[in-house]
Amino acid sequence: MKKIVLFLVASFLLGGALYAQVDTSVAAAVVAANPPKPKKKKYDLSKRANDHFLLQLGYTNWASLPDSIKTGNLPRSINAYFMLDFPFKSNQKLSAAIGLGIGSDHMTLDKNLNFANVKATGTRLPFNDTARFDVKKTKLSTAYLEAPVELRFVSDPEHSDRSFKVALGVKLGTMIKAATRSRVLQSGGDYVLKESSKRYFNTTRVVGTARIGVGHFTLFGTYQFTKLLKDGAGPEIKPYTIGLSFGGL
Incomplete structure (x- = not known):
């Protein structure tokens, strides 16, 4: 047992x-x-700086510019935006940003044959209107209220002020002002003629944007998808810009 x-x-x-x-x-x-x-690593984003304020200075030119229009000096773009940034929960290196600000382009038309008469009454903007004045040069300036939107990537979200970053986006804008400032020659001495009118201009613009750089400084480029002038008001000009951005806050 x-x-x-x-x-x-x-x-x-x-x-x-x-x-x-x-x-x-x-x-x-x-x-x-x-x-x-x-x-996944959790980042402390409470004190980060991620381009909430953007200041841009760039060289501007016009695509599809006819040979009859000559530009001179240094055409430029000056932009300033305040933006809010929203990191993705699934990947904090990615974020979406939206903002509001002012974008302005300043194009110099050189020599007498390039006086842009924004006060004309015809259907097309005259770029060669020299009957009224003997003009040395004209600066054509446009200003827009713009809402930029960006998809951003930063390699170190906690220290974006010193890490690699890339941003792609679009700007939607409405024209505030279009004006010319011309140096007029006359026998008694030169004087400055200032005129303003949005008559010939497309007051809505859509612009593609891109930025790449490190820390507070990035190179940027833009291309305007919409035409500068209204249909039938002149050449199908589309501005583009390359330059330097400073991002802070």
Whole structure:
């Protein structure tokens, strides 16, 4: 009888050990086949600076410019925007930003044949209107209230003021003012003629944007998808700009 009891106890203990070994092996195989996913790093973004204020200075030119229009000096673009930045929860290196600000382009038309008469009454903007004045040069300036939108990437979200960054976006704008400032020659001495009118201009503009750089400074480029002038009001001019951005706050 004792032998039978000892045999049963030994069988029970051996079976339990074998079951535990098999169960452990199965559990190890399951874990190996389905390793736990590493936790994503959480960044402290409470004190970061991520281009909430943007100041841009760039060189501007006109695409599709006809040979009859000559530009001179250094045409430029000056822009300033305040933007709010919203990091993605799934990936804090990515964020979306939206803002509001002013964008302005300043194009110099050189020599007498390039006086832009924004006060004309015809259907097309005269770029060669020299009947009224003897003009040395004219600066044509346009200003827009703009709402930029960007998709941003920064390599170190906690220290974006000294890390690599890229941004792609679009700007939607409405024209505030279009004006010319001309140097007029006359026998009694030169004088400055200032005129303003939005008559010939497309008052809505859509611009594609891109930025790349490190820290507070980025190179930027823009291309205007909409035409500068209204349909039938003149050449199908589309401005583009390259320059330097400073981002702060």
